[in-house]
Ligand SMILES: [Zn+2]
């Protein structure tokens with residue numbers, strides 16, 4: 001099947017995202033934008049994934065369960081699972097590698113854990129936009145080993161992109177790389193290039209998306225589908 005996917009969306013849990021980014025709002029906007037499969041990818045925290053799963057199930061929206069982990073070098077990496085339990089386990093491990101600095105909502109914004117319709121049930125305690133103590137070179141194999149699709153985020157962006165923070169894109173077995181602008185053909189022939197919205201506000205959902213040909217929205221099927229995007 002032909003499918004439109006957006007696998008980089010933040011909920012209100014990310015301090016930099018709008019508080020109206022509740023699971024139901026995200027799913028409603030994704031439906032309105034005619035996306036076929038979406039992923040929730042908050043910064044180094046997975047506490048809104050259960051409500052996201054519920055919102056997707058209610059609306060009949062296919063989804064992946066993810067997070068955007070930040071490495072010791074402050075490079076962002078999308079880790080995407082087709083299984084909620086695996087995502088929660090991996091996400092809890094990532095969160096435990098964040099420094100113990102508490103969030104200051106005045107400075108960075110709130111980090112609410114919410115129900116499907118955005119009712120606040122708690123807050124993530126640690127500041128989620130910090131880097132973990134896991135290096136990029138360790139995080140990529142850890143994510144793959146845990147069963148995730150591993151996709152370095154916005155590799156061409158100055159803030160928290162692999163190329164600007166590491167000086168180059170290491171030759172690791174990513175499933176794809178996410179880019180915002182034009183990509184060096186050498187990179188695009190080596191790794192599939194995907195474009196996602198990196199939404200922090202409802203209006204941003206599907207502002208960038210990727211069209212793929214896939215059998216299913218499972219990790220193995222998507223891994224295979226991404227290969228179809230390689231520059232020949
Ligand atoms: Zn990012």
Ligand SMILES: [Zn+2]
Nearest residue numbers: 008010068198
């Ligand atoms: Zn992001």
